[in-house]
């Protein structure tokens with residue numbers, strides 16, 4: 001989809017009808033890597049793809065998503081969290097551009113079992129993913145959804 005059309009079409013999808021393919025996953029991971037990291041320090045981040053039912057069943061608030069990708073960082077400061085946001089946002093757009101359902105997720109972070117995230121990294125932000133029957137068409141996005149000051 002054309003970029004600005006996709007930006008207007010994106011939305012939180014919380015109903016999933018099946019697992020994503022490995023090819024779809026690869027494209028989503030490319031999008032994560034196309035995100036930004038403060039100071040360009042990509043070595044401070046890890047992506048963890050969770051598709052194992054035994055682990056997914058322990059995660060809170062994932063709406064039975066068959067795939068969860070967690071971005072973790074060496075710290076949880078503002079710059080690190082914001083960087084994770086760019087990675088997750090890119091993954092969401094790449095997923096929904098492929099017709100997949102996706103949603104940002106923080107609800108699961110505190111329920112990730114020990115040993116799933118690499119040692120020395122803290123979970124910062126996640127995305128839930130799966131097939132969906134939802135369609136993506138451009139939304140009317142009100143300009144005042146976020147109150148804005150223009151200083152000039």
Ligand SMILES: Cc1cc2nc3c(=O)[nH]c(=O)nc-3n(C[C@H](O)[C@H](O)[C@H](O)COP(=O)(O)O)c2cc1C
Pocket residue numbers: 010011012013014061103104105106107108
């Ligand atoms: C930082 C952040 C954390 C979020 N965490 C969750 C979450 O844990 N569970 C959830 O269902 N949605 C979560 N969301 C999605 C928002 O609730 C959703 O994007 C918002 O309601 C706007 O809806 P829209 O994405 O359809 O425009 C999160 C979004 C952001 C930006």
